[in-house]
Amino acid sequence: MGKVGIVSYGAFIPIHRIKVDDIAKTWGRDGETIKKSLGVYEKSVPSLDEDTATISVEAARHALARAGINPKEIGAIYVGSESHPYAVKPTGTIVGEAIGATPSLMVADYEFACKAGTAAIQSCMALIETGMIKYGLAIGADTAQAAPGDALEYTAAAGGAAFIIGKDGVIAEINGTYSFTTDTPDFWRREGRKYPAHGGRFTGSPAYFRHIINATKCLMEKMGTKPEDYDYAVFHQPNGKFPRAVAKMLGFKEDQIKHGLLCPFIGNTYSGSSLLGLAAVLDVAKPGERILLTSYGSGAGSDSFDITVTDAIESFPKEKAPTVSQLINRKNYIDYAIYAKYRDILYWE
Amino acid sequence: MGGEAVSRFWREIPQRYNLIGTKCKVCNRIYFPQREVCPFCRRKSIGKMEEVKLSGRGKIVTYTIIHVPPKKFEGQAPYAVAVVELEEGVRVTSQIVDCNLDKIKIGMEVEATFRRIQDDGWTGAIYYGYKFRPVEKHEDKK
Amino acid sequence: MREVAIIGVGLTKFGELWDKSFRQLITEAGTKAILDAGIRGSEIDALYVGSMSPGRFIGQEHVGALVADSSGLTVMHIPATRIESACASGGMALRHAYIAVAAGIHxxxxxxxxxxxxxVVGSEATNILAMAADQEWEAFFGVTFPALYAMIARRHMYEYGTTREQLAMVAVKNHENALLNPNAQFHRKITVEDVINSPPVATPLNLLDCSPISDGAAALVLCPLEKAKEYTDKIVKIAGSGQATDSLALHGREDICTFMSTVRASREAYKQAGIQPKDVDVAEVHDCFTIAEILAIEDLGFVKKGEGGKAVEEGLTARDGEIPVNPSGGLKAKGHPVGATGVAQVAEIVLQLRGEAEKRQIPDARIGLAHNIGGSGASCTVHILEAV
Structure with a gap:
């Protein structure tokens, strides 16, 4: 038994996509301009029968299919999301029941805008390090809502990833983690309201960039690493531009971030965003490769992780569940009218 | 189905979430939904019905596309419903999702997925369960 | 066991009867049957009423007492029993009344x-009818009643090559028959193209493949055969009565294209009557959907399994065919007030055997059959009537 790390992982992305061009056309905007400014071409859309619970269950089942562990050995489930189907009543219990992990189980739902999933990983790490549980299941998933016509509508997407954390059969060791947190109201959704609001350009330098840069720098300082020590880097992806910009500011190269940069093809899956990026990297990573992961959640905070892929990944049965790129390529385009129906924008009783 | 207590749905969670059926330990027949008594072994099977998790993989025996739905399913129409024969030989009725409705065929291979089935309106509980989707050959493109 | 005769029939018009209530309808049918039988109300020993879901359709349960009360029979305090077996409630009520008379109880x-x-509004009626399906394992998932029959139709087309046109021909024939039935809901000739071009309900079934939402009532008066001649010269006896069940859910059956309940109930009735399917001169079968009539004529043994569609196409079941089926217009065109259906089918057969079916009379009909289905085939009653 070595270091705490990732024992298995699974992803899920709903099948439907809407093109940024279609959303732009609906609101009388120029699609080319928006695609260029956001670096996003299309986004995933959940069906009427999909929500954060169903996405979490699918991702968790994919992780379990690869892990080959008894689900009863999972001692804790934390689901991070800002679109839990219930305001009161946990998503985690639905997941626990659907994967057969109940009833000897700790469960809580997390919310920290787009970084609740990485917060869930940190909680699982701590419980494992203290010996309280053998395995923990951390999930980041969302069916992000955006007000019709709002800038967020071009990117607010649906998807999620699940990580089984433990010390047994680790395919990627977590060498360290560091969080940088302040009270910064750049994006929020008030209790009882359907759509989030945001501070416009304030979401940039004082929010996204400040937190990701500080968390990443502090982590590298703690670990004694430099950007070139990492084979891959994944940053939270609210659009296609920010992660590229922040990578550049921190001294990372395009080659390091391209495998985990999914936002251009599926949009911002909020709590699923950086974790889907990590899953995509694990889909291709080789033993000994090193991954830097930094999430960002508005409000605001960033969790940064230093991860090393182990030899166990060679015999890890990835084929027992779809890879992230397979999920991205499994798609069905819908127009804005169907999107409006699926996203509950149309009014009917 | 308004005004129903959640207990009615809660008690079916193992079957609806995980396709847990029963197996008669006398004749080894498998049933879904669960049975208390095997119709073939009857009294010999009392106390010998054991829970068994079904694979969730099967084939479409027959199907229909519903255009006139019940009230709770109005937003979803048109949607597909099928009788699916699972690998274990038992049949279930369920929606077929994530698939072009024109592509559905008798004999098509499908697998179980986890979806919202219905809810008790905006303020009521949400009920989840199985639906099926085509078994796809995943293609890797970059 | 005593032999039993039917000495009176009563029918209301079927259709959207906006000005008639539940109690008015059943009282009208009952009164007509009593007058037809030529009995006095005080002679009635017991009442059985079939009704599928008054609890949901009109918010009223306890309709055995309600029907006795509204028809003026409570002053005698006779036993009144409501029977429920989904769309076979009517046939089942007759079956239990028959058993009571045959046994010498009444x-x-x-x-x-x-x-x-x-x-109730249309979508609510859809929900109520779906209660005949398995609520937990069919209806819960969004399955409607037409959807179950549509899945039977799809499989029948797949296994036997039954065509979309053949399904439509059932509706065309029954609409044509209904033109001659003054009580029918529809008096509208339709074509195969009309059916095929009507809006889809649950593919491959369209609107014109489905029986309508209807109001209506029917009634019969039963008595021991040996007493029947005190009331009438045109005696019709119940020569055979069969009842059977199958799995509640369609998926519970090995063969989706066979209603074993029909097979078993009809064999029981044929055996009791001492006849073969080919001896039947006229039949009223349960055509809630076009595919249901094709299944019925196969499972009743009129034609071989898989040949129902062809039989309809070749006119075997037309009014001038070998076995005329649904001369009344059937559920499809006469209307389908679910609880009334099984009783109304028998009333039509009685009229046919008495030679009182007016323009739709099948010449020289002596043996008739009524086939009533509940749900997607989970319950079935078959009654064979014979002119004495």
Whole structure:
């Protein structure tokens, strides 16, 4: 038994996509301009029968299919999301029941805008390090809502990833983690309201960039690493531009971030965003490769992780569940009218 | 189905979430939904019905596309419903999702997925369960 | 066991009867049956009424007492029993009344069937009808009643090559028959193209493949055969009565294209009557959907399994065919007030065997059959009547 790390992982992305061009056309905007400014071409859309619970269950089942562990050995489930189907009543219990992990189980739902999933990983790490549980299941998933016509509508997407954390059969060791947190109201959704609001350009330098840069720098300082020590880097992806910009500011190269940069093809899956990026990297990573992961959640905070892929990944049965790129390529385009129906924008009783 | 207590749905969670059926330990027949008594072994099977998790993989025996739905399913129409024969030989009725409705065929291979089935309106509980989707050959493109 | 005769029939018009209530409908049918039988109300020993879901359609349970009360029979305090077996409630009520008379428990028994379906909106009627399916394992998942029959139709087309046109021909024939039935809901000739071009309900079934939402009631008066001649010269006896069940859910059956309940109930009735399917001169079968009539004529043994579609196409079941089926217009065109249906089918057969079916009379009909289905084939009653 070595270091705490990732024992298995699974992803899920709903099948439907809407093109940024279609959303732009609906609101009388120029699609080319928006695609260029956001670096996003299309986004995933959940069906009427999909929500954060169903996405979490699918991702968790994919992780379990690869892990080959008894689900009863999972001692804790934390689901991070800002679109839990219930305001009161946990998503985690639905997941626990659907994967057969109940009833000897700790469960809580997390919310920290787009970084609740990485917060869930940190909680699982701590419980494992203290010996309280053998395995923990951390999930980041969302069916992000955006007000019709709002800038967020071009990117607010649906998807999620699940990580089984433990010390047994680790395919990627977590060498360290560091969080940088302040009270910064750049994006929020008030209790009882359907759509989030945001501070416009304030979401940039004082929010996204400040937190990701500080968390990443502090982590590298703690670990004694430099950007070139990492084979891959994944940053939270609210659009296609920010992660590229922040990578550049921190001294990372395009080659390091391209495998985990999914936002251009599926949009911002909020709590699923950086974790889907990590899953995509694990889909291709080789033993000994090193991954830097930094999430960002508005409000605001960033969790940064230093991860090393182990030899166990060679015999890890990835084929027992779809890879992230397979999920991205499994798609069905819908127009804005169907999107409006699926996203509950149309009014009917 | 308004005004129903959640207990009615809660008690079916193992079957609806995980396709847990029963197996008669006398004749080894498998049933879904669960049975208390095997119709073939009857009294010999009392106390010998054991829970068994079904694979969730099967084939479409027959199907229909519903255009006139019940009230709770109005937003979803048109949607597909099928009788699916699972690998274990038992049949279930369920929606077929994530698939072009024109592509559905008798004999098509499908697998179980986890979806919202219905809810008790905006303020009521949400009920989840199985639906099926085509078994796809995943293609890797970059 | 005593032999049993039907000495009176009563029918209301079927259709969207906005001005008629549940109790008015059943009282009208019952009164007509009593007058037809020529009995006095005080002679009635017991009442059976078939009704599928008054609880949901009109918010009223306890309709055995309600029907006795509204028809003026409570002053005698006779036993009144409501029977429920989904769309086979009517046939089942007759079956139980028959058993009571045959067993010598009662002498003169009145059997009613009634449904008032238009006091709820259409989507609610869809929900109520779906209650005949398995709520937990079919309806819960969004399955409608037409969807179950549509899945039977799809499989029948796949296994036997039954065509979309052949399904449509059932509706065309029954609409044509209904033109001659003054009580029918529809008096509208339709074509195969009309059916095929009507809006889809659950593919491959379209609107014109489906029986309508209807209000209506029917009633029969039963008595021991040996007493029947005191009331009438045109005696029709119940020569055979069969009842059977199958799995509640369609998926519970090995063969989706066979209603074993029909097979078993009809074999039982044929055996009791001492006849073969080919001896039947006229039949009223349960055509809630076009595919249901094709299944019925196969499972009743009129044609071989898989040849139902072809039989319809070749006119075997037309009014001038070998075995005329649904001369009344059937559920499809006469209307389908669910609880009334099984009783109304028998009333039509009685009229046919008495030679009183007016323009739709099948010449020289002596043996008739009524086939009533509940749900997607989970319940079935078959009654064979014979002119004495």
């Amino acid at each position: 002498d003169i028994v009145i059997v009613g069937g009634v449904e008032k379906m238009t006091d």
